[in-house]
Amino acid sequence: MKKRVLLIDDEPRVRASLKMVLEPTYDVITAADAQEGLDLFRRESPNLVLLDVIMPGTDGLTVLQAMRAEDRSIPVIMLTGTKSVKTAVDAMKLGASDYLSKPFDVEELRIVVARTLESHDLEREVRYLRAQVVNRYAFHNLIGKSPAMQEIYAKIEQVADSRTTVLITGESGTGKELVARALHYNSSRRDRPFIALNCAALPETLIESELFGHEKGSFTDATARRVGQFELANSGSLFLDEIGDLSPVTQAKLLRVLQEREFTRIGGVQPIKVDVRIIAATNKNLDDLVRRGTFREDLYYRINVISLYLPPLRERGEDIPLLAKHFLDKRIEEEKRPPQEFSKEAIELLSRYPWPGNVRELENVVEQALLWSQGATILPEHLPTSLRSDSRSS
Ligand SMILES: Nc1ncnc2c1ncn2[C@@H]1O[C@H](COP(=O)(O)OP(=O)(O)OP(=O)(O)O)[C@@H](O)[C@H]1O
Numbered sequence: 001m002k003k004r005v006l007l008i009d010d011e012p013r014v015r016a017s018l019k020m021v022l023e024p025t026y027d028v029i030t031a032a033d034a035q036e037g038l039d040l041f042r043r044e045s046p047n048l049v050l051l052d053v054i055m056p057g058t059d060g061l062t063v064l065q066a067m068r069a070e071d072r073s074i075p076v077i078m079l080t081g082t083k084s085v086k087t088a089v090d091a092m093k094l095g096a097s098d099y100l101s102k103p104f105d106v107e108e109l110r111i112v113v114a115r116t117l118e119s120h121d122l123e124r125e126v127r128y129l130r131a132q133v134v135n136r137y138a139f140h141n142l143i144g145k146s147p148a149m150q151e152i153y154a155k156i157e158q159v160a161d162s163r164t165t166v167l168i169t170g171e172s173g174t175g176k177e178l179v180a181r182a183l184h185y186n187s188s189r190r191d192r193p194f195i196a197l198n199c200a201a202l203p204e205t206l207i208e209s210e211l212f213g214h215e216k217g218s219f220t221d222a223t224a225r226r227v228g229q230f231e232l233a234n235s236g237s238l239f240l241d242e243i244g245d246l247s248p249v250t251q252a253k254l255l256r257v258l259q260e261r262e263f264t265r266i267g268g269v270q271p272i273k274v275d276v277r278i279i280a281a282t283n284k285n286l287d288d289l290v291r292r293g294t295f296r297e298d299l300y301y302r303i304n305v306i307s308l309y310l311p312p313l314r315e316r317g318e319d320i321p322l323l324a325k326h327f328l329d330k331r332i333e334e335e336k337r338p339p340q341e342f343s344k345e346a347i348e349l350l351s352r353y354p355w356p357g358n359v360r361e362l363e364n365v366v367e368q369a370l371l372w373s374q375g376a377t378i379l380p381e382h383l384p385t386s387l388r389s390d391s392r393s394s
């Protein structure tokens with residue numbers, strides 16, 4: 001298919017002659033003024049624009065600015081009547097790709113247009129390839145290129161779209177909640193609610209009413225009817241964090257919802273049907289809890305249909321520099337600070353430390369280092385002493 005070139009020039013003679021030169025190779029559309037030019041720019045999505053600088057009414061530089069505000073990538077070549085270098089420089093500053101001065105040399109015109117289109121294609125390809133590379137190191141908001149993380153990305157993709165319950169395990173701070181979100185946002189439920197409930201944070205008496213809701217007057221404090229998280233999460237996902245901390249009574253009720261896909265509000269009689277995808281997480285060893293009798297075996301089998309294990313950070317050392325850089329860039333971006341980097345020695349220290357608090361601890365350390373470093377390169381002295389003292393022995 002021919003590439004489309006939009007030519008904007010107020011002189012009919014210029015339009016006719018340029019069209020004649022370019023027409024055999026390109027699909028040329030023309031406009032006689034700024035307004036018409038911008039209309040065609042929006043409507044016809046040209047691959048390249050030839051834009052006259054001096055036109056009655058709105059001039060070319062203004063048009064260039066308007067185009068750049070809408071799309072930074074489409075190359076624009078300015079056509080200058082005068083040999084004014086100043087105008088050309090101004091245009092390049094505003095994002096023009098090149099300029100041609102009138103009267104045109106036909107050969108030069110052909111070459112400049114062809115070359116500009118070529119380098120534009122190349123740029124796009126580089127951008128595309130770069131995005132591909134980044135993707136292998138990241139999935140949703142998860143960062144990591146270690147085989148363990150790659151495997152997690154693959155599993156998330158495989159199971160995201162089913163309704164199967166997923167159990168995410170791993171030490172504290174390894175990214176379990178982030179994985180739960182990645183599951184939800186990669187599923188067809190992504191436009192429906194993702195509701196997170198921390199089972200450890202609520203006292204026994206409240207958790208049931210949180211989960212299932214209650215009818216007015218069902219207990220002393222129930223002054224109004226309350227809709228529970230199961231209902232709120234309907235057709236979406238419910239993330240039950242720290243599921244190992246649920247009491248036996250609540251475990252039994254949860255089991256029933258998972259089996260029947262329905263429940264009743266506390267004090268209610270009507271069963272309520274729900275379609276909720278359960279994602280559970282724990283940093284405890286559920287096997288152990290089952291053996292000790294504090295976690296129901298039948299519930300364990302119900303939620304452990306598919307399990308995702310997040311290894312501790314110290315077992316995926318190649319992710320440490322990547323994560324450190326990610327958190328640094330994120331902070332810098334959030335606080336609009338000038339760009340900053342880690343020294344080689346700082347990266348070495350980060351890589352050697354065993355990270356008992358895993359990714360969360362790393363994130364905190366990077367944040368502190370950014371404060372200490374005061375805008376300079378991050379050096380070992382900006383890192384906490386626990387990292388600098390000999391951590392190899394621990
Ligand atoms: N692979 C990762 N890429 C980017 N950020 C991550 C990654 N893993 C964890 N994080 C970040 O680290 C912090 C801790 O992660 P998260 O809360 O998901 O851990 P967790 O396993 O749920 O911890 P806990 O068991 O203590 O609840 C969060 O700020 C999260 O964004």
Ligand SMILES: [Mg+2]
Nearest residue numbers: 173176177241
């Ligand atoms: Mg968590």
